[in-house]
Amino acid sequence: MSAPDDPAAAAAQQAPTDAGRAPKPASWVYAEDFAPESAAALAARAAAADFGIAPVSRGAAALLTVLARAIGARAVVxxxxxxxxxxxxxxxxxxxxxxxxxxxxxxxxQARAREAFGSVGVPDRRFRLIQGEALTVLPKLSDGAYDLVLVDADKLEYAEYVAQAVRLLRPGGLLVIDNALWHDRVADPRNSEDETILIREALEAIRDGDELLASLVPVGDGLLLGVRRPGVPADR
Incomplete structure (x- = not known):
């Protein structure tokens, strides 16, 4: 039988990935802890724990640094x-x-974030800390003006954040979404919690759309990486 012309149909015929080839827990921990973390980052992480919030993992933070360096990021949201x-x-x-x-x-x-940036000598002129609801602030930022957009906020609004991010990114710019695996819930089809469903739908919309070239990376709690394709207008 000849191969189907439809790429989606061809993908559907692929054998599922063998879970036995996935990294073992010890390897995952080794990878997460591979890059050292600065004293400033450790202090900021401790402050996050005091506030009861979960920042990006150590491995995810290291990857963010590499990605920002790889694309020479100058304007980041x-x-x-x-x-x-x-x-x-x-x-x-x-x-x-x-x-x-x-x-x-x-x-x-944000006050604690400002302290963290100052502790490593980042001058105030290099950051804008804007307090407010993201979906009120983001529409005021310029189209196509940013090299990288990191999404790590209200999971119920991920789809809206993605739409804004695509608009904000220049062609070739990079979208990064944290918590893309959401504590192993996204991969579980039986999980029907609101946050899980909305994250899953946002990821699938990126995968099935034509605005971003995407990959889902199992670092930390999962990072979705998407490169803004040139010549494809943002879906408004």
């Missing part, structure tokens, strides 16, 4: 400032003149 763990990771990879625009509804969290 962060949806969810937290206490500065992810911001520090981004600054470690961004160009020396790069500017981070970070949005969070919690001003107290």
């Amino acid at each position: 962060e949806i969810g400032s937290g206490t500065g763990v992810s911001g520090l990771a981004l600054f470690a990879g961004m160009a020396p003149d790069g500017i981070l625009t970070s949005v969070d509804i919690e001003g107290e969290h």
Whole structure:
């Protein structure tokens, strides 16, 4: 029988991945802890624990640094400032003149992020900490002006964040979504919790759309990476 012309049909005929070939827990921990973390990042992570919030994992933070460096990021948007763990990771990879625009509804969290950035000598002119609801702030930012957008905020709004991110990214810019596996719930088809469903739907919309070239990476709690395709207008 000849191969089907429809790529989706061809993909459906592929054998499922053998779960036995997945990394064992010890290998996952080794990979997560492979890159050392700075004292400033450790302090910001401790502050996050005090606030009861979960920042990006150590492995995810290391990957953020590598990604920002790889694309020479100069203009970055962060949806969810937290206490500065992810911001520090981004600054470690961004160009020396790069500017981070970070949005969070919690001003107290952002105050701690500001302290974290200052502790490593990042001058105030290199970041904008905007307190407010992301879906109110993001539409005010310029189309196609950013190299990287990190999504790490309200899971119930992930689809809306993705739409805004696609609009904000330049062609070739990078979308990064944290918690893409959501504590192993996204991969479980039996899980019908609201947050799980909405994350899963956001990921599938990216996969099935034509605006982003995407890969789902099982680092930390899962990172979805998507490169903005050139010549494809954002779906408004």
